[in-house]
Amino acid sequence: MTNLADLTAHELLGLISRKEVSPVDIVNSCINRIEMYESQVKAFLNIRDAETIINSIREDEPYSAIPIAIKDNMLVKGQPATCASKILSNFIAPYNATVIKKLIQNSFNIIGKTNLDEFAMGSSTENSAFYPTRNPWDLERVPGGSSGGSAASVAIGFSIWSLGSDTGGSIRQPASFCGVVGLKPTYGTVSRYGLVAFASSLDQIGPITKDVTDCALLYSFISGYDPNDSTSLNMPPYKFSPPKGDIKGLKIGLVKELMGEGVDPSVRACMDNSIKIFEDSGAIVEEVSLPHIEYSVPTYYILATAEASSNLARFDGVRYGLRANGKTAEEMMFNTRGEGFGPEVKRRIMLGTYVLSAGYYEAFYLKALKFRNLIADDFKKAFERFDVLISPTSPILPFKLGEKISNPLEMYLSDICTIPVNLAGIPAISIPCGFINNLPVGLQIMGPTFSESKLFEVSYGFEQATSFHKKRPQIGGS
């Protein structure tokens, strides 16, 4: 018999409306999963107690029966918001993020806050100050990052869906590593108010789900203009309608620069297979070159760290969070930051401080801004010829814990496929496109700004032709 925790939200909502299942059973099914596997997966930093979760169910509010997990860098009033950092280990959110407000208005049942790389800086969730999260498909491997907890939670059924945040791939890469669907929406379509900032001009909240329909559905709840976020775009929110998946005649560009040497042969094989699936469905796939994409990683690590060095300056022990001892205010701030931040965060703060310093600003920051525009222009030109672009979400398979943590540069380079999307501000979705030795592989589909509906159509078309999205991980042979 199918376990309810393995179903999608839209399937469960159907069962609820037909009264074929009781909301409590759905919630209990997720709670059972957590009780069975959380001690091994470690997807959460904070879980609400079972009683509270069950008491949150409202008879006439079906979404209250579909547990959702939230990445721990979004503020849920009254709950801890640690960003997986020691410096915020005692911080309780005093207000709700706009996305959380929207979920609560629709009676969503928030069951807990998920693990991440400290302040969303990383690609493996190993940079959490508390503990790493493990990949439900192979507990020896990382779930990706930085939204590793959110992706793992959905994959193993701790929650039916979740929210992550994506600055350079932090939704899509863990979705790919965990065999689930993740969307990085167009910059400005989802409010960042209440999302603890990493890099303000790149950060975007998005859904992580088991399939494309759930992704579209959850996106419809979180998108829309927010007067509290000046970078939020004043346009109507995305309205959900079930995708049809017709991709006949669709023009798809395969990004040449993202299929280069660094791509694992097994990932390449999955891409070849994906192209065939698209072509069999009547789409046209051609190679396209985006020449400036190869500068994405350095461009990103200059801009993102510059913004981060300033965004993270507020954690000083003066008003909230960790406070270390010190004889003077300056010494207290110095010690607080020394004790409170982990090595990767410190590395990025130093890098960002450096690139903004007098004498270096023009050579680094300004130059990176120029490259950002060139990369965005490359995309614009490509979208004149293609409806969407595709690439692997990650050039490599989920790696083992500890395998890359000692080599940050190698870790940075593995984000090459996802980073250009954030720099250009465009939307992109990652969907499962194959399995190699029972490890999931993700396909990234990118579209022009505000093309989320199109991305749902294309990925639903792909999903309909495959069954990768139906596979669920098994832990410990159960």
Next chain:
Amino acid sequence: MDYEVNIGMEIHAELLTRSKVFCSCPVQFGAPPNTLVCPVCLGLPGALPVLNKRAVEFAITTALALNCGINRHSIFHRKNYYYPDLPKNYQISQYDSPIGIQGYLEIETEGGRKRIRIRRVHLEEDTGKLIHSGGRITGSDISFVDFNRSSVPLLEIVSEPDISSPEEAKEYLSNMRDILVFLGVCDGKMEEGSMRCEANISVRRKGSEKLGTKTELKNINSFRSVERALIYEINRQIDVVSRGGEVIQETRHWDEKNERTVSMRGKEEAHDYRYFPEPDLVPLEIKDEWIESLKSQIPELPDEKYERYKKLGLTPYEAKLLAHDLELSVFFDRTVDLYNNPKNIANWLLVDVTKELKDRNKVITETSFTPEIMVELLDLIDQGVISGRIAKDILPELIDRGVSPKKLVEEKGLIQITDISFILSAIDQVLRENAGVVEEYKKGKEKSFMFLVGQVMKLTRGRANPKLVNELLKKALG
């Protein structure tokens, strides 16, 4: 003196908007600590700034009044530095595209009118306020932070080093304050900190083309200290240079108590603020129509008022006094509309009314006095109902109670006596009682006449019509 002095002024004006510049907390002076705060002005994680439109309008209006050009595309920058009163550890300010550029302000000097060029007018946020347990930061065990002032809108107005003396600096500052007050954008109270000023000073030998090394002077908190601090610093620099020494580029602190400037930090310790564009705000696009509409709402400013008052027949001295006093000039203008003798009104306002206001430490709008009462009073004098003397006597009551002068003189029986037989009988009595003085007068002592007039007025308790007394007395003596 063989030295020329160059002074540039940097003025910070707190704007009188109802809410703060990046959040909706009220702007208010003197509220209990940390009661006017929210996630944004406390720099909580996830909070984002939203620009206050009114603050931008105040900035544009001020820039226009200072004859500045307006940048149609203006952006905000982050100024990064650590200080416990700065909640985000960066200040949202403006850097290379301020709202206003290249204007000027005219001042009156011994050599005639002089233009002081304005380099820039920009908008930024204020910091919180530190309160030290020992009164000063050094030696205090505990410091408290009050964030009520955090994110209050500040206008920074920077002049070119065109000011040549402490007197000119004072004139510049006072003209600037008047303009801000007349525009209604700032209350100009230096003592409460709503207008603050810093100066950079350099001296050079007369005829030398190159500006000397400048020092920056901080902590000048009143009009009085501006002049004194500048005099001290100029003398200090001349002393250094004339002894063959060199002025060190540094920031100096005005020590009000000991009346001297002391070194705070040298150039080598100068901050690198790592300015970069604020990614949480979008660029400010200022349309021509917006500027035009704000321009059309600029009220008459002191310089224009001054010219107009001179045309109304006031002396330059009277015109200047009135033109630079917002409340009094508005009162004057309204009174002139009702009573066509500007000179007479100015005389009353600048002498008698001003004296009463000084005694009460009030401005005219804080009293019950109105232009209508003023006019009624002047009419009573003109019609000979009361004498100027009586008018002056009842003025305090009119200012405090706002009663009708006509009713007041009736109630008090102060109506002027024009009954010739009554006056003649009083003259009779005075002449009888002062036979000696009459003798002296007849011998040619002119002064004695005025004494006798005074005696008649005294006898009639000031109510006798002075003109009649004069005439009748002359006749009686003649």
